[in-house]
Amino acid sequence: MDAKQCRMARSGLNxxxxxxxxxxxxxxxxxxxxxxxxxxxxxxxxxxxxxxEEAGANFSRRSGRASVSVPE
Known part of the structure; x- marks a missing residue:
């Protein structure tokens, strides 16, 4: 997890x-x-x-792209 993913996860999980x-x-x-x-x-x-992750975030990195998914 990088800093951008951390911010994205926090935002998505509120x-x-x-x-x-x-x-x-x-x-x-x-x-x-x-x-x-x-x-x-x-x-x-x-x-x-x-x-x-315990709060529901899922981190991934593929082809130079960092992403985070969170539950709806």
Missing amino acids: ISGRELADLSGVGYATIARFEAGSNITDENRLKLAKAL
Whole structure:
């Protein structure tokens, strides 16, 4: 999952950055930095992805295109 996919998933799931912080155990400031383009640890990236996947997001990357699907 990259920063753009994180933003797309949060938007599609209607989850705020602070809610994602609570769900993932990653600090809100770290999420904000990540979504703004800064690097974060692989451990934190995995925690974010796992929390979003548990909320229903599905991440994929094919032919140079990143996508996220969420339940209706």
